[in-house]
Every structure is written in structure tokens, then in C-alpha cells.
Amino acid sequence: MDTVKIGQFIKSLRKEKSLTQREVAERLNVSEKTVSKWETGNGMPEVGLMLPLCKFYGIGINELLSGERLDERQYVEKAEENIACLVDRTPPRKKIIITTISCILVILSSLALILISAFFIAEIWIKSVVIGIAMIVVFADISVIILVAVSTEIYTCEKCGEKFVPSLKAYILAPHTFKRRYLKCPHCGKKSWNNSHLKK
Ligand SMILES: [Zn+2]
Numbered sequence: 001m002d003t004v005k006i007g008q009f010i011k012s013l014r015k016e017k018s019l020t021q022r023e024v025a026e027r028l029n030v031s032e033k034t035v036s037k038w039e040t041g042n043g044m045p046e047v048g049l050m051l052p053l054c055k056f057y058g059i060g061i062n063e064l065l066s067g068e069r070l071d072e073r074q075y076v077e078k079a080e081e082n083i084a085c086l087v088d089r090t091p092p093r094k095k096i097i098i099t100t101i102s103c104i105l106v107i108l109s110s111l112a113l114i115l116i117s118a119f120f121i122a123e124i125w126i127k128s129v130v131i132g133i134a135m136i137v138v139f140a141d142i143s144v145i146i147l148v149a150v151s152t153e154i155y156t157c158e159k160c161g162e163k164f165v166p167s168l169k170a171y172i173l174a175p176h177t178f179k180r181r182y183l184k185c186p187h188c189g190k191k192s193w194n195n196s197h198l199k200k
Pocket of ligand 1: 157158159160161162185186187188189190
């Protein structure tokens with residue numbers, strides 16, 4: 001995503017309307033400094049502000065992210081590029097933390113549900129259904145944590161120095177510590193303890 005191009009684009013839209021940065025800032029309920037940051041390309045509007053900004057200037061989000069007006073054909077083409085970019089902008093570490101916290105909360109409440117039903121529900125069949133559902137939720141949640149971890153971690157081979165992403169199966173089955181995993185390198189084929197890094 002070219003923030004400088006986007007900045008120039010929204011600046012030109014503002015000039016078309018003969019507005020000052022202050023006027024735009026007031027209309028969008030942000031500081032003048034924020035508008036200036038957008039226009040110089042030093043910052044992108046937060047996702048929550050994109051829609052109001054686009055409405056204000058009469059453009060589509062896709063055009064905003066592309067930094068230019070688009071015709072119909074370009075619109076579809078650019079949409080895919082831009083969505084990929086947006087998803088990529090969430091920092092991996094943040095993604096992991098958010099997912100882990102929410103998953104742990106779900107797991108804890110499911111465990112609480114299991115305990116409560118084990119002690120307080122008399123009918124066996126209701127008890128089994130509740131416990132069954134809670135266990136499925138816990139299992140699904142653990143899978144989500146693993147999937148997120150796999151999708152954000154990258155390993156460097158000790159032997160040849162190549163970086164690689166292990167398969168889900170290799171990731172789960174490999175012996176590991178917090179930072180290292182015993183994996184087979186797809187480049188040199190040797191097994192070693194590899195250090196993990198977060199994808200940039
Ligand atoms: Zn290797």
C-alpha cells in the first residue's frame with residue numbers, strides 16, 4: 001500500500017472541494033494533525049475512519065486504498081490487492097495476543113460449564129450434552145491457537161540458514177520449547193532445533 005500516493009490523492013480531493021485541513025478535521029472529528037499525517041503519507045486513516053472519509057469525498061474505499069479513481073475493470077483488480085494488504089497490516093504479534101486471550105477466555109468458560117454441569121445437573125443426558133459441547137468448543141479453540149501460531153511463525157534452519165514455514169502436522173508433532181522446534185528443513189532435508197521468528 002503506497003501511503004504517499006494515498007496521501008496525495010486525499011489532498012487533491014480536499015483541494016477539489018476547496019477545504020482546509022482544519023475543515024476536514026472538524027467534519028471527521030479528528031485533529032488537524034491527523035489529517036496532515038494522512039496527506040503526507042505518514043499515517044493511514046484507521047479502518048473505522050475510512051468509511052466516513054470516503055463518504056465525505058465521494059469515493060470508494062477501494063479507491064482510497066489505491067490512491068486514485070478507478071474505472072470498473074480496475075476496481076475489481078485493485079479490490080483483491082487492497083484486501084490482501086489490509087489483512088497484512090495487522091501486526092502478527094498483536095494478532096497472536098488477541099487470539100490467545102480470547103481463546104483462553106472461551107476455554108475457561110467452557111471448563112467452568114463442565115464443572116457446573118458435573119455437579120449441579122442431575123439428568124445424565126443433559127449433563128453429557130453440555131459437557132460434550134463444552135469439550136468440542138475447547139478442542140476447536142486449541143486448534144485456532146495452533147493455526148494462528150503456525151500462520152505467524154517462521155523458522156530458520158540451523159544447518160543451512162534457510163527460512164521456512166513448517167506444515168501444520170510437523171508443527172504439532174515436533175518436540176519444542178517456547179522459542180525452538182525440532183523440525184526437518186525442506187531445503188537441506190536435515191533435522192535440527194530451529195529458532196522461530198514472527199513473520200514480518
Ligand atoms: Zn536447512
